[in-house]
Amino acid sequence: MRIAMVGSGALGLYYGALLQRGGNDVCFLLRRDYDAIRRDGLRVHSIHGDFYLPSVAGFRHSGEIGVVDLVVVGLKTWSNDRYHELVGPLVGPATMILTLQNGLGNEERLAELFGAHRLHGGVAYLCANRGEPGTVHHLGAGRIVLGALLAENADRAESLAELFRSVGVPCHGVDDIMRARWEKLVWNIPFNGLCALMQRSVGELLASPKVTETIRGIMAEVIAAANAQGLREPIPEVYAEEMIAFTRAMDPTYRPSMQLDRMEGRPLELEALLAKPLMAGKARGLALPLITALYALLDLS
């Protein structure tokens, strides 16, 4: 299968490397890592075992790649206004698009540009950070939950899930990708938000019982906002405890992407991760005081 990875941050490099190792023809759209990867290939340091891809097809522009079978979008959401430029040249009549980006609004925007029939959304539970150019560190987890934007394409979503499973990624298809997005937000909003705001790792936050209560409070608001959207099946309240347990099992020094973005002076994914979920919840009449405050403070910082 010919696959383009658009947005080669930690997520794009890691899953792209697995897809290539599994026998697919993977093209990486690169920026920071272009020179290093063209010269030296791509090194993956993974809790499941390190591996090295000496020859990697890296490109600077999507036009050099051309049409592919599958576009995997791993861009930071603040680059979404470049979808046309970055994804457009890769799309032919039969191309599928899978966005693994965080937050809300990505599938819808891509569907507007390229058609809903080819759109799939996935939620990646991946702890990974980029190392020096040409290196990615897989620190934990890695499961993907994915689904088609249109219910009639469930079989295609299942074939994409099978593709990921075939290269060693735990992956399953779901009927309701919007529920999966909101489930991820139950983690993303408190942990990306508070780690970025406080410049503390997940373990440093969870070491404080008071902050853990605040995390629970934020999660409860996200679950309430999710369930107000008319999901086919509501997210149970206990999901918050599951996410806290999941996080306690992580490397406590793990820094979510928004914390790294802030540390390194990059823009933050506030629109997709905070503003859109807030707007969706408030449209259903919820006050969401903690998420509102978190967004306000991150927007200031």
Add this chain to the structure above:
Amino acid sequence: MRIAMVGSGALGLYYGALLQRGGNDVCFLLRRDYDAIRRDGLRVHSIHGDFYLPSVAGFRHSGEIGVVDLVVVGLKTWSNDRYHELVGPLVGPATMILTLQNGLGNEERLAELFGAHRLHGGVAYLCANRGEPGTVHHLGAGRIVLGALLAENADRAESLAELFRSVGVPCHGVDDIMRARWEKLVWNIPFNGLCALMQRSVGELLASPKVTETIRGIMAEVIAAANAQGLREPIPEVYAEEMIAFTRAMDPTYRPSMQLDRMEGRPLELEALLAKPLMAGKARGLALPLITALYALLDLS
């Protein structure tokens, strides 16, 4: 009148200087500024006009001061476990004590040690910061609201208010000092809390409409907690807008004391300003999610 200022931070130095200039015999208990003030006196840079007191009675220990008519307590509340040592030697049979400290619990603790009959509480709306040793900067406001801890001592509270008015401090006595304390908390909790958390001045916070909404949300929680205490007269909701207008009229670069404490690595007044009000509100069944989160994050930071 013989007056001891216990805790000579910006507040103690400023009001003590006015009391001395007005003809009272003022003794300052000093620590950081002891050498400078003994050598060079005390300089007040004030929006109402600068003045200089060349000769100031500064002491290192309360025992050197002995019994006074009035003890004005301006200690940081994290020094309250030193009340016995710092205030005790100043108290004779007729001594009055006025605490101008922030937050809850100060009058009660002093009353336990020295008797409720001598206890008065005051709330100072003062923008002042210490400068170099021997210098205090009065940047704005300065009004004091004070009252007796026991209702039967209202006349004494009125005489204290008259003392402050006689030296140029806008001051009035109130029946319900607890209501006045909570009114001050409506300002203190959001502004001390958020300025310290974000390391931003009051004007930097109010420049963000989103953060201003968060401030309003926190103020609404403080007002709810206050009114759940059975105040003789509830604090109206509109008080929050008055406090925001009051703050917009300040020097926008003003940094509340907790922000300075954090900048300079000192302990924060979390117990008196956040933990005790939270406990009081939760005891009345309120959830107070924003204050709870603010306390959790300040406690981490």
